Each structure stands twice: as structure tokens, then as C-alpha cells.
Amino acid sequence: MFNLILFGPPGSGKGTQSDRLVEKYGLVHLSTGNLLRSEIAEKTPLGIEAKNFMDKGQLVPDEVVIGMIDNCLDQHKDAKGFLFDGFPRTANQAKALDKLLQLKKTAIHSVLALDVSEEELVKRLLERGKTSGRSDDTSEEVIRKRFAVYKEETAPVADHYKAQHKFKTVPGEGSIDDISNALSAQIDKVLARQREEEEALD
């Protein structure tokens, strides 16, 4: 199995790059943002609760997103691997994910972080807000709030994986192709190491 976290602030290109990487590596794309937005669109009880947080730029409570991830892992028992996009967003979620994966006899193999300046992020999000229909992308105030939450609650997730020597930063500005290539190069390295380790066990 190969489990990857694509990490980075709102607007850093996680969704854009995930679409390419899941295709190339045959991974299941697990985007908590997309899952929550479809719950909201279907007006489920979970969606109605989540919307209150998301519209204000706040995080949805840990237990809600962890429950969603647990369900998804169960629904894809024979997956080659998962690409986590927008999750984990708190250190608590990172610990919960480690436990869930451990129960399934697997782990996170790589965390790749997209590095983009805040100026560029705001520009991209306001641009995305024109067409995405995402209520959290249209107000600069809500966007700033999301950055504050990112720095406060999500940035510590990086330390969690740095301590496990799984964390790598990749430049997130420039052409989408160049960024995909940089991400793929990192993934290929980790996969090659994984293969070597497996061969050593044979």
C-alpha cells in the first residue's frame, strides 16, 4: 500500500494536484473538503452541522471528519493506497489517522507540502471563488480567517510528520505541470525505497 498526504494551506493547489496524482498512481482520493461539500449539497444532518463552521472559515470538529475518514477507509478495503487531501488538519486528527491506519496494518508513507506565498494564495482563492460556488472563497475576511486557523491549528501537523521523517516541502508556485513533476519525483523516491525494503524482506 502507498498512503500519501498532500499538505498545504487553502489555495495551495492540493485539489488540482490530487486529480493528477490519483490518476498516475492509482490512489483513492480522500478530500474531506469535497466530502463535506457533498454532505452540504445533500442537506444531510452532518452537512447542516458542517456548513455553520465552514461558512465562517472555521474547522469542522475533529470527531466529525475522523468519522468520515474511517467510513471511507472501510468502503475502499482493497485500495492500492489513499491520497489524503485537506486531512489531517489538526495534530489531534493526525494522531487519530495514525491509529486508524495502524488498525488496518498500514501507515502514512509520505507527506508532501505545497509551499505558496500568502499573496498568491489570496489571489487564487478569490479567483476560484468567482466560479466555485464556495461560500468560503468569496470574502477576503473569511479567507484571512482560514489562514489564521491554518497557522494556529494545521501547521503543527507538519511537526507531527517531521518527527516521523516523512515530511517534504515542494515549491507550489509555477506551472501546474512543473509542480506535478516535482511531486511525482518525490513519490517515486519513496516508492523506490519501499520496494527496496520489501525486497530485503524476501
Ligand SMILES: Nc1ncnc2c1ncn2[C@@H]1O[C@H](COP(=O)(O)OP(=O)(O)O)[C@@H](O)[C@H]1O
Ligand atoms: N500552479 C498553479 N498556478 C496557478 N493557479 C493554480 C495552481 N494550482 C492551482 N491553482 C488554482 O488555485 C486555486 C486553488 O487550487 P486548489 O487545487 O483548489 O487548492 P486547495 O485544494 O489546496 O485549496 C484553484 O482555482 C486552481 O485553479
Ligand SMILES: [Mg+2]
Ligand atoms: Mg481543496
